[in-house]
Amino acid sequence: MKRTAIALAATLLSAAALNAGAATPASDTTVVLVHGAFADGSSWEKVIPLLQAKGLKVVAVQNPLTSLADDVAAAKRVIDAQTGKVVLVGHSWGGMVITEAGTSDKIKALVYVAAFAPSEGEAAGALGKNYAVPPGIASLQADAGGYLWVPADSIAKNFAQDVSPATAALIAATQGPIAAKAFGDVTTVAAWKTKPSYYIVAANDRMIAPDLERAFAKKLNAVTTTLQSSHVPMVSQPEKVADVILAAVNAK
Numbered sequence: 001m002k003r004t005a006i007a008l009a010a011t012l013l014s015a016a017a018l019n020a021g022a023a024t025p026a027s028d029t030t031v032v033l034v035h036g037a038f039a040d041g042s043s044w045e046k047v048i049p050l051l052q053a054k055g056l057k058v059v060a061v062q063n064p065l066t067s068l069a070d071d072v073a074a075a076k077r078v079i080d081a082q083t084g085k086v087v088l089v090g091h092s093w094g095g096m097v098i099t100e101a102g103t104s105d106k107i108k109a110l111v112y113v114a115a116f117a118p119s120e121g122e123a124a125g126a127l128g129k130n131y132a133v134p135p136g137i138a139s140l141q142a143d144a145g146g147y148l149w150v151p152a153d154s155i156a157k158n159f160a161q162d163v164s165p166a167t168a169a170l171i172a173a174t175q176g177p178i179a180a181k182a183f184g185d186v187t188t189v190a191a192w193k194t195k196p197s198y199y200i201v202a203a204n205d206r207m208i209a210p211d212l213e214r215a216f217a218k219k220l221n222a223v224t225t226t227l228q229s230s231h232v233p234m235v236s237q238p239e240k241v242a243d244v245i246l247a248a249v250n251a252k
Contacts, residue, residue: 028084029108029249030057034075034101036092036115037065037178038150038159039171043091046238047245054246057082061097065147065178068096068185075101082106087248090115091234092208093178095216096124102191109248110195113241114202114231117216118187125183128212134158136207136231147177158206162229162236171232197222198248200233200241207231223247 031051033044041060051058061078063071075097079086085108090098095115102110116124128134136158140148150159152172160168199217203210203226217224225244227233234241 029087030059030082030084031087031089031245031249032075032078032082033058033060034071034088034090034094034097035060035063035176036090036094037148037182038175039091040174040176042174043171043232044234047234047242050238050242051245054249056249063094063097063176065093065176065182067179067182068100068187071097071182072101076104079104079106087111087245089113089245092116092231093124093182096185096187099191100187100189102195103189107191107195109198109251110192111198111200111245111248112216112220112222113200113234113244114205114208114213114229115199115216116208117192117197117199117220119190119219120188121186123184123186128209131209131212134206134209142180143177146180148180149175149177158231160230160232160235161206162204163232167235171235192220192222196248196251198244199224200244201226202229202231202233203227204229205231 035041035043041062044060048058059078061075063074086106087109088098088102088107089111091113092115095112095117098110099118116127136154139154142148155172156168160171197220199222201213227237227240229236
């Protein structure tokens with residue numbers, strides 16, 4: 001009996017040693033979601049339960065949208081609080097944030113969802129200079145404090161034209177205005193140069209030119225998925241967005 005117990009203990013120790021050297025399992029990976037301008041963390045509400053159903057911890061960052069530095073700091077606080085690996089996901093303006101914030105050794109991969117993907121020293125406001133101004137950007141309004149917002153009719157026509165009217169109205173009501181000056185803030189690093197990257201191109205985007213998104217994906221040498229969606233595929237096609245995130249989580 002004693003010998004059997006010793007043998008069992010030895011077997012368990014050997015298995016533990018093997019597991020310690022294995023890749024981090026999906027259950028030990030946290031997905032950190034970074035929303036874009038004119039939005040908040042609730043923009044991921046349809047994706048979050050799909051990821052949680054796979055046993056993943058998911059945290060949505062709440063960007064203040066006051067500057068790139070402030071948003072990066074918010075993302076880094078969430079990243080630093082996690083254990084294990086992190087898959088960092090950014091939508092739209094959130095691509096600026098994850099490019100700057102995603103250098104930690106914890107970051108397993110970056111996922112860009114219809115997002116800006118700058119190089120070092122680039123500002124969001126200059127990234128589309130070689131492309132026609134998208135209709136959604138042309139519709140932006142500014143308040144007295146210098147914050148930009150999207151009118152409700154443009155949300156329905158240009159930001160989220162492939163969701164129900166009720167969902168578009170909710171997006172308009174809960175949008176987060178962004179400081180106009182933030183679009184002049186430049187990145188100092190490009191995390192995608194050292195991290196595996198995934199990119200979702202929104203082929204019917206009217207906020208960022210789809211051709212610009214394709215150019216970003218090519219520059220990053222990203223695993224690329226093209227969806228026939230508006231600027232918010234995580235709202236209109238959450239299952240497909242979740243599939244890309246899961247691919248990043250499960251990659252060796």
